[in-house]
Amino acid sequence: MPFTLAPLPYSHDALEPHIDTLTMQIHHGKHHQAYVDNLNKAIAGTDHENKTIEDLVKHAGSISVAVRNNGGGHWNHTFFWESLSPNAGGTPSGHLADAINAAFGSFDAFKEKFNQAGLTRFGSGWAWLLVKDGKLEISSTPNQDNPLMDVAEVKGTPILGVDVWEHAYYLKYQNRRADYLSSFWNVVNWNKIAERFTAAK
Numbered sequence: 001m002p003f004t005l006a007p008l009p010y011s012h013d014a015l016e017p018h019i020d021t022l023t024m025q026i027h028h029g030k031h032h033q034a035y036v037d038n039l040n041k042a043i044a045g046t047d048h049e050n051k052t053i054e055d056l057v058k059h060a061g062s063i064s065v066a067v068r069n070n071g072g073g074h075w076n077h078t079f080f081w082e083s084l085s086p087n088a089g090g091t092p093s094g095h096l097a098d099a100i101n102a103a104f105g106s107f108d109a110f111k112e113k114f115n116q117a118g119l120t121r122f123g124s125g126w127a128w129l130l131v132k133d134g135k136l137e138i139s140s141t142p143n144q145d146n147p148l149m150d151v152a153e154v155k156g157t158p159i160l161g162v163d164v165w166e167h168a169y170y171l172k173y174q175n176r177r178a179d180y181l182s183s184f185w186n187v188v189n190w191n192k193i194a195e196r197f198t199a200a201k
């Protein structure tokens, strides 16, 4: 099988109390695993087997719905796990902090706008911070779409994303998506986001 599920870059309980152990176990071990398995099934025996996940995702408009949804699911979750870290949170620094202030006025204003994008995404989807034409923007996508996709409303290179599917927060936060989103900032790995920002520019 061409695609495999990488282990989490930290233990399942590492993001407690902000993201609970059981959610991490099910989210990574069941949901992400299912995207990988269903992606492999959907591409079996096709020339997609030789493509990278980025290649599949970028051409979302011309691949099957199963490959788009499960390929997006695989890419998005890998990106999400790597965006988080224990003993993280706080504020970004350096060029990324400057760019956030330039684009949104302040770090607090940025967080507010990003949280709004996650809160107002009806149903399941993601909110993103992305680089577009060298500048930072916020967007949201439905289902397992992302800003790399040729079908995205706002296209660019994502540097931070948050999963707002209920499976990402329901066990701990139930219907309180806003509480999940405010806790999320405690586990954002700004070193990783800054690294992506530099690469995207």
Ligand code: MN3
Pocket: 027, 031, 077, 163, 165, 167, 168
């Ligand atoms: Mn998810």
